[in-house]
Amino acid sequence: MVRGLRCPEDRWAWVEIDLDAVRQNTAAIKRCMDRDTLMMCVVKADAYGHGAVRCAKAMKRSGADQFAVATVAEGVALREGGISEPIAILSEPPVETAQTIVDYDLSPAVFNQSFALALGECAAAAGKVATYHLAIDTGMTRIGVNWRDALELRRSIDFHRGIECAGTFTHFATADVPRDWDFSMQARRFSEAVESIDAAGLDTGLVHCANTPATILHPRVHMDMCRAGIGLYGLHPANETRGMVDLKPVMSVRGRITRVERPEVGTGVSYGLSYRVPKPNIQICTVPIGYADGLSRNLSSNMDVLVNGERCRQVGRICMDQFMFEVSINNVRAYKPTRAVAYGDVVTILGTDGEESITADDMAQRRGTINYEVVCDFGLRLQKIYV
């Protein structure tokens, strides 16, 4: 019933990653861009929980030109995994990491003079030139030099021959909101800052600012390079992008039933016994996936799973490593598996089984978060199977 089923030997719980979908999504996003615009694929947080090295290699085959990560360790892992394309670090790391950055040829965000010069010293001592991306804050108030001070910062570090500007970038706070005034303001401030650096005769390197929503919704801010993340994993950053580009979810989460019990009416289930079996002919099934695997405890008694192509209700509190769900046998109403389930049956927590699907968006809505967090969380402990 479940396509491509392969299960790890040591645990009946796993994440399936569809690398073909990664390739299709990369190509679909690339089709939103002009032929000469470069594509930087964001694979931070282990590719949003999907596995950075394997995903980066799949993206490369569909036209990724560069990669971006959040931390030095993530950059090192990509290099050690065999990625030779430029790798940007989307934040300015502690100065103590300068030697590693130089050794692994990573390109950090820069917005402090002291960091830039320390990086330059380190590179020069190794007989190298370290590349960086100038981070400009145009209104999100997170990282970067204030857009008014960008040129001044460049002037204060450009003398150093150990560093070279590979790119100039900003990040939007509201790219997912169509016709947003703040977005336009950020875009204008960014253009002004870039023009001032240009006009002073300094090289901006590649100019980039478009995340997935801006790549899909705002072609005018593509500039030299787009910096897409979530769309590569088949998830939409906003309702507005649905229908504009065809994306295929990459991650499924599955487990196998480790126990089936048919308790008496009134029997409690899980910590606090917050659920009690309400009627005869209820099977209570256990799956070895819990909140330490990224299945938020906030979903307790507020999610479904799929078994044999049917929806079943999760019941009782989600534990650290396991949860339970109920199967109502001989029930002609809503939750009606056509047959009883058994030890070892495959359970889909996220993904498709037959005609039914549970999406990261469903789960995000129930949890009160966004699809980004849902998939990142499942990347934490579950073993990944690449299909």
Ligand SMILES: *Cc1c(COP(=O)(O)O)cnc(C)c1O
């Ligand atoms: C995470 C991130 C991205 C990618 O954003 P998506 O919405 O996932 O496309 C791009 N740029 C920066 C600076 C980021 O932190």
